[in-house]
Amino acid sequence: MTPNLHSHWFPIASSTDLVPRHVYQAQLLGREFAVWRADDGYVNVWENRCLHRGVRLSIGINDGRELKCQYHGWRYANRTAGCTYIPAHPADAPARTICNNTYPAREAHGLIWTGEHASGSLPDLGCFADGIVLRPIPLNAPAEMVSESLEGYDSDVFFLVQPCDSNRSIIRGLAKPSKRDRLDLLRYHNFALQELRDHIEGQAASQDTPEPLVPIISQVAAELVDLPVLHTIGRQADFTVTITNKETVAEDVVRLRLESLTSVLPTFQPGAHIDLHLQNGLVRQYSLTNGPGETDHYTIGVKREIESRGGSATIHDHLRVGDNLAISAPRNNFPLRRDAVRTIFIAGGIGVTPLISMAQALNVQGLDFAFHYFVQSETRAAFSQELHAFNEATTFHINLSPHATSEELTHILSDPNPTYHIYVCGPIPMLDATRKIAKKQGWDDEQVHFEYFKNTNKINTEGSFEIDLARSACTFTVSEGQSILEVLRSNGINMPSSCETGACGTCRCGVIAGEIDHQDVYLTDSEKAKGNTIMTCVSRSRSDRLILDI
Amino acid sequence: MQCTHSFLFDDWHVVADMELLTQQTPIATTLFESPVTVQCDDNGTVICECKGSALPTQTRYGFVWTSLGEPARDIVHIPEAYEDDRYVVSGGSFFVRTSGLRVVENFLDMGHFPFVHSGWLGDEPHTEVKPYEVTLTEENEILATECYFHQPVASPTATGGIEVEYTYRVYRPFTVALYKTNPVCDGRMDYIVLFIQPVSPETCVVHSLLCYVKEGMKRSDLRWFMQLIFSQDKPILENQIPRRLPLDPRAETPIRADKVAIVYRRWLRDHNVSYGAIPAQGDPR
Numbered sequence: 001m002t003p004n005l006h007s008h009w010f011p012i013a014s015s016t017d018l019v020p021r022h023v024y025q026a027q028l029l030g031r032e033f034a035v036w037r038a039d040d041g042y043v044n045v046w047e048n049r050c051l052h053r054g055v056r057l058s059i060g061i062n063d064g065r066e067l068k069c070q071y072h073g074w075r076y077a078n079r080t081a082g083c084t085y086i087p088a089h090p091a092d093a094p095a096r097t098i099c100n101n102t103y104p105a106r107e108a109h110g111l112i113w114t115g116e117h118a119s120g121s122l123p124d125l126g127c128f129a130d131g132i133v134l135r136p137i138p139l140n141a142p143a144e145m146v147s148e149s150l151e152g153y154d155s156d157v158f159f160l161v162q163p164c165d166s167n168r169s170i171i172r173g174l175a176k177p178s179k180r181d182r183l184d185l186l187r188y189h190n191f192a193l194q195e196l197r198d199h200i201e202g203q204a205a206s207q208d209t210p211e212p213l214v215p216i217i218s219q220v221a222a223e224l225v226d227l228p229v230l231h232t233i234g235r236q237a238d239f240t241v242t243i244t245n246k247e248t249v250a251e252d253v254v255r256l257r258l259e260s261l262t263s264v265l266p267t268f269q270p271g272a273h274i275d276l277h278l279q280n281g282l283v284r285q286y287s288l289t290n291g292p293g294e295t296d297h298y299t300i301g302v303k304r305e306i307e308s309r310g311g312s313a314t315i316h317d318h319l320r321v322g323d324n325l326a327i328s329a330p331r332n333n334f335p336l337r338r339d340a341v342r343t344i345f346i347a348g349g350i351g352v353t354p355l356i357s358m359a360q361a362l363n364v365q366g367l368d369f370a371f372h373y374f375v376q377s378e379t380r381a382a383f384s385q386e387l388h389a390f391n392e393a394t395t396f397h398i399n400l401s402p403h404a405t406s407e408e409l410t411h412i413l414s415d416p417n418p419t420y421h422i423y424v425c426g427p428i429p430m431l432d433a434t435r436k437i438a439k440k441q442g443w444d445d446e447q448v449h450f451e452y453f454k455n456t457n458k459i460n461t462e463g464s465f466e467i468d469l470a471r472s473a474c475t476f477t478v479s480e481g482q483s484i485l486e487v488l489r490s491n492g493i494n495m496p497s498s499c500e501t502g503a504c505g506t507c508r509c510g511v512i513a514g515e516i517d518h519q520d521v522y523l524t525d526s527e528k529a530k531g532n533t534i535m536t537c538v539s540r541s542r543s544d545r546l547i548l549d550i
Numbered sequence: 551m552q553c554t555h556s557f558l559f560d561d562w563h564v565v566a567d568m569e570l571l572t573q574q575t576p577i578a579t580t581l582f583e584s585p586v587t588v589q590c591d592d593n594g595t596v597i598c599e600c601k602g603s604a605l606p607t608q609t610r611y612g613f614v615w616t617s618l619g620e621p622a623r624d625i626v627h628i629p630e631a632y633e634d635d636r637y638v639v640s641g642g643s644f645f646v647r648t649s650g651l652r653v654v655e656n657f658l659d660m661g662h663f664p665f666v667h668s669g670w671l672g673d674e675p676h677t678e679v680k681p682y683e684v685t686l687t688e689e690n691e692i693l694a695t696e697c698y699f700h701q702p703v704a705s706p707t708a709t710g711g712i713e714v715e716y717t718y719r720v721y722r723p724f725t726v727a728l729y730k731t732n733p734v735c736d737g738r739m740d741y742i743v744l745f746i747q748p749v750s751p752e753t754c755v756v757h758s759l760l761c762y763v764k765e766g767m768k769r770s771d772l773r774w775f776m777q778l779i780f781s782q783d784k785p786i787l788e789n790q791i792p793r794r795l796p797l798d799p800r801a802e803t804p805i806r807a808d809k810v811a812i813v814y815r816r817w818l819r820d821h822n823v824s825y826g827a828i829p830a831q832g833d834p835r
Contacts (some may be wrong), residue, residue, distance in 0.1 A: 032791070049791050051803045053655075056789040071786050073665045073677065087677035088661040088807040098803060217792065219800040339675040367675060 005029060009118045011111035011160050011172045014133050018043060018112065023067065025058035027164040028114065030213025032056070033103065035112060038078035038293055039064035045114045046081050047101035050074060051220055057100070065293020065364055076100055079295035082267020084361075090339040093269050093332035097221050109133070109174060111160075128158035131174030132182060134189050136162075139197045141204035143169045149200045157189065166210040171197075237277045237326030239265065244297065246321055250382035252304040253350065254316055255289070258327065259297045267295070270358040271334035271451075274298065275498050277326040279318075284311040285453075285499050287353040287425075288330060289383065291360035298330075301382055303350035331498060333505030333522070334425075334451045336361060341419035343369040344412065346434055348426020349376070354451055355425055356383050359390060369393055372412055374405060374430065405430060409437045416442040425451045428521075445526040452521040455502040455538065459519050465541040469493070469550045470512050484509075484536040484546075493550065495536060502538035509534055510549030515542040557821050558582075558723060560619035564745040564757045565598060567640050568612050580749045581618060582825070588614050611759050612640050613745060626721045630741040630761040637769050641742070641758035641776030648787045649826035650746035650754035651795035654726045655814060656783055657744055658718050660699045661807045666782050669702060673711075676700040679807035692720035692817055694810040705740060705762070706771035708733040715739075720814060723823050724748060734766040742776070751826045752793040756780070798830035 012026040018037040025048060026033045032048035034057035048056050050069040057076075061068040066075045066084060073087040081100035086092065106113040108122055110133035125131070134157070139146065143163035150159045150171065156178065162170040171193060175185055245257035259265075273287045286300035305312045319325075336358045337343075343362060345355045352373055362369045371390055374397045375381045387394045397408055413422070413434075422443065424434045431450055438448045464479045467487065478487045485507050488495050498506035502520030511534050518528045520535035527533060534546070559582065566577045566588045576589035587599050598605040598616040608615045611631050631638050646653060656662070661679050663672025682697040697716040704714045717729040717739070727743035741761040746754050758780070762772050796802060797819050804812050818827060 052805070053802055054790045054792065054796075055786060056791060059785070059789050070665060072661045073674070086805060087664065087674070088679040088805060090675075090678050217796075217801065219798070220803050221800075339677045341675065 005163070006116040007118060009106065009113045009115050009122050010162050012045070012114050012162060013112040014136060014172070015107055015110045015112060016133070021062045021064060023058045023060055023062050025056070026112075026114075027168070029116070029163055029215070030165050031116065031215035032058070033114065034058040034060070034067070035105075036062045036067060038062075040078070040293070040296070042079055042296070043105045043107050043112055044078060044081070045103045045105040045112070046076075047103070049100075049217070051083070051098060051100055063364060065291070075292075077267050077295050078293035080264055080267040084267060084269045084292065085338060087338065090337040091335065093271075093335040099267065101218060111172065123160075125158060125174065128174040128176060131158060131176055132185060134173035134175055134186060134193070137171040137190075137193045137197055138164075138168070139171065139201055139204075140168055141200045142167055142210060145204060146171060146200055149196060149203075153196070154189075154192075166213050167204065237275065238329050239263070239327050240324055241265075241298070241327055243319060243321050243323050243325065246319065249301065250384075251377070251379045252316075253301055253380070253382040254304075255299055255301050255382075256315070256319070257297050257299050258325065265295065265298060266329045268298070268330040268357075269332045270336045270361040271354050272330035272332040272357075273334075273354070273498070273504065274300070274330050275328035276300070276315075277328075278311065278314050279323075279325075280310055280314055282309075282311050282314070284315075285504055287334075287357065287451075289353050289356045289386075291357065291386075292364050298327075301350060301353045301356075303382075328498070331496075331504075331506055333508075334423075334449065336423070337421055337449075338362065338365065338367060340421040341368065342417070343367070344420060344422045345369060345371045346374070346409070346412065346422065346424040346426070347372065348374045348424075348430040349380070350382065351424075351426030351430075351451075351453065352383055352387075353425075355423055356386055358423060359393075360386065363390055363393075370412075371395070372397060372408075374400065374408075374426065402429065402433075406433055406437065409434055410441070413438050413441050413443065416444075416447075418444070418447070420447065422448045423450070424448065425453070428452065428454075428456055445524050448524075452503045454499075455519075455521045457502070457519055457521065457538075459502070459538050460517070460540070463540065465543070466545045467541075468545060468547045470547050471550055478540070483538065484534070484540070484548075488536065488550075495550075497537055500537045502535050505535070507536045509536050512547040512549050514546035516540075516546070517542045556619065556622070557823065558748070558825055560617065560622045561722065562606075562608065562615040562617050562621050562625045563724070564613040564747055565616050566614040567643050567757060568596075568609060568614060569640060570643075571596065571614065579747070579755070581616070582748055583750050584618055586616060588616075611638070613757055613759070626725055626743075628727075628741075628743060628759070628761070631759065633761070635764050636741075636761045637764055637767060637772055638759065638761050639769060639772055641760045641773055641780070643758075644756045644780055644784060645749075645753070646756055646784055646787055647753055648790055648793045649752055649795050650724045650748045650756075651818065651823075651826045652787055652790055652793065653744065653746055653754060653756055654720065654724065655795065655811050656787055657726050657728070658694065658720070658810045658814065659808070660697060660716065661805075662786070663699060663701065666786055667779060670779065670782075671701050671704065672699065673702045681806065682809065684810050684813045686813070686817070692718075692810065692813055694718040704730065704733055706768070706775045707766045718810060720817070723818060723821070724754075732763045735763050738763045748826060754826075792828060794826055794828045796828040796830075798828070801828070 017024045024035040026035050034046050034048040036044050055071040059070050068075050075085040077084050081102045083094045083098035086094050103114045104118045143161045146161045146169045156176045158174045160172045241258035244259045249255045268288050273285045276284050289299045302315045304316045347355045371394045461481050468475050476487050498504045505522040516534050517540045519538045565579050573590045579586050598607040605616045664674045664677045683695045685693050695717050701714045702711045714731045719727045724746040729739040732738040732740050743759045745757040
């Protein structure tokens with residue numbers, strides 16, 4: 001078999017094989033594919049193998065947005081094939097690089113086409129482009145032999161032979177549209193081709209059977225196998241996106257739809273955020289509000305902040321459809337567990353954004369949740385369309401005073417249950433109140449997950465101290481006015497970061513020894529008390545020296 | 551592919567369940583791609599043969615054991631099989647179209663319970679695999695301890711969901727056992743061992759021995775439960791690609807929950823076990 005066949009387009013299925021929520025198994029040149037259509041119509045052609053333990057994905061479940069492996073329930077996103085959830089470790093966000101092997105896919109002339117390295121245009125089918133797709137005929141014979149045997153068949157049919165393996169092929173035919181009754185035509189060719197199949201298989205059986213093709217199974221990325229290493233990315237803008245829609249979804253709230261015109265956007269998980277690099281040089285973080293499987297675009301919701309320092313005001317007043325923006329890849333420092341018997345979402349104002357994405361994920365999976373949305377007025381309630389889709393799971397709490405909010409939260413959290421989890425996001429006073437009330441009512445620290453959009457603590461940058469990097473055997477001094485992150489960066493150590501104000505959790509680093517002066521709002525109280533993790537952008541050392549696990 | 555590896559070849563392997571063997575019905579089977587016949591003579595003595603030559607033969611735990619080489623050590627000792635308050639029964643022999651090493655790894659895995667054995671050994675959304683310990687013992691066995699999992703119907707005697715504790719033990723490349731909390735008797739552990747007969751690098755017969763505490767248990771339920779559970783595993787095992795277990799660390803994507811599988815693959819590599827495996831790049835084939 002000549003290797004350049006891998007660069008050709010071959011039909012591997014009829015369009016009608018990809019019925020809703022089905023996963024079709026196909027094979028080309030020895031390699032198996034799991035082929036499935038998402039509810040948005042996108043056709044996915046993936047290697048038929050879960051990256052985890054090699055189980056065929058064609059026995060998995062197509063939920064319309066994601067493909068779920070039968071063995072351990074790993075979920076892979078429509079389009080990108082990136083892993084969005086690993087049930088065995090519900091508290092962790094899977095590494096963005098866990099991504100199945102995908103292959104080019106096209107749908108045309110009633111057929112699904114692929115090729116391991118196929119590119120460019122599909123073969124020109126001329127007058128057969130609108131032909132009637134015949135029933136595919138699989139047969140045990142090499143493709144060359146099949147093609148030869150088809151010469152001289154009815155000239156009103158155009159044939160494409162799919163080489164499944166060295167001794168297995170599928171005849172795919174397109175019949176020229178004619179006045180003849182469609183069913184009659186299909187039946188006629190079905191009988192004729194079955195007769196031909198018997199003849200070809202007889203011929204193939206009289207010859208030596210060629211060895212089956214052995215597809216090369218590519219290795220997974222080294223960083224997925226070894227102990228997790230620190231990312232080598234700083235605060236970078238890896239992707240350029242275009243604003244393809246901007247709409248006002250509530251008073252002072254706009255929703256932006258961002259699309260990449262050149263590449264596939266990386267996989268996101270519910271709770272993830274991106275850095276938006278604005279044209280005025282400012283960098284702002286926004287949670288993705290997409291539901292599962294919505295992988296051809298990102299959506300974000302932006303509220304005009306009254307005291308905007310140029311971020312939200314610029315987005316509201318100056319950005320237009322068609323503008324290009326640089327963004328970071330999504331990061332998930334607010335991962336959603338999906339092993340709770342019930343999940344309680346508590347959103348305040350624009351804090352609804354990460355929770356909308358999470359609740360959609362649970363809703364699609366049929367997991368139980370309640371969504372409480374505290375908002376000043378009905379006109380300020382964003383994403384009401386999505387929230388109404390959750391039916392009775394959604395409760396709006398409109399225009400409550402701080403006191404009434406506390407009372408309502410006390411009621412919502414009145415029944416602490418160890419199998420429930422709470423996710424809260426919103427204005428700082430409400431977040432603080434929720435955490436306090438939950439604690440008072442007996443909820444465990446680990447059950448209450450929160451995300452602050454900003455850190456309003458006054459950051460103390462006084463005093464200097466030394467940092468020892470345990471794995472790199474370096475020592476640096478952090479002087480007054482500098483952050484650990486800045487010192488690491490200036491010494492060439494590339495630490496990822498995003499908000500750089502102690503709210504998002506991206507610049508998290510392990511601490512082996514030393515007393516930490518926590519100044520962030522990302523870590524929980526118990527995580528802070530453990531003293532083995534630091535947010536390097538704002539937190540400092542109380543002791544003369546901190547030993548960092550880098 | 552000839553098995554030339556002494557660690558496997560010069561060892562005892564199960565080739566038949568005694569319950570299926572009568573004087574009238576000799577059993578024809580395959581071990582390491584070699585034809586083996588098992589028969590019972592008039593005196594009740596069991597004889598194994600390969601192409602006309604007699605093979606070393608023993609019967610133990612209700613199974614017939616043989617070896618194509620010269621066994622360097624005795625059959626695995628299982629004290630649980632001699633305890634009077636346990637039912638000691640065979641759970642059946644399943645032909646599985648995959649490497650026996652894949653079967654061992656599946657047996658060591660808790661993460662699949664909610665998905666493959668849903669409603670029995672696991673149930674969504676209780677999917678978390680908590681950290682557990684893995685050690686290599688002085689006897690060169692792999693031991694995984696402190697493995698906890700929430701199970702709706704952990705055993706035929708279970709009356710509701712419980713948090714079950716497992717201990718896993720890999721004795722030899724094709725011999726693996728588990729101990730799990732008995733839902734009725736406090737502090738007692740039920741025991742299941744798999745004796746996997748390597749038929750070829752990509753096919754095997756899985757023989758199982760169940761040693762379950764008798765109290766509250768029916769002998770027949772025990773076998774029924776094992777067959778139910780294994781029939782759920784079989785289609786998954788037969789859909790793993792490739793069929794041979796890849797020993798290259800970069801062939802598949804392990805997670806923390808797979809700690810014992812990581813150790814098992816490394817242990818196979820260290821012992822140069824390649825039958826049923828795909829050696830890692832750079833390792834001898």
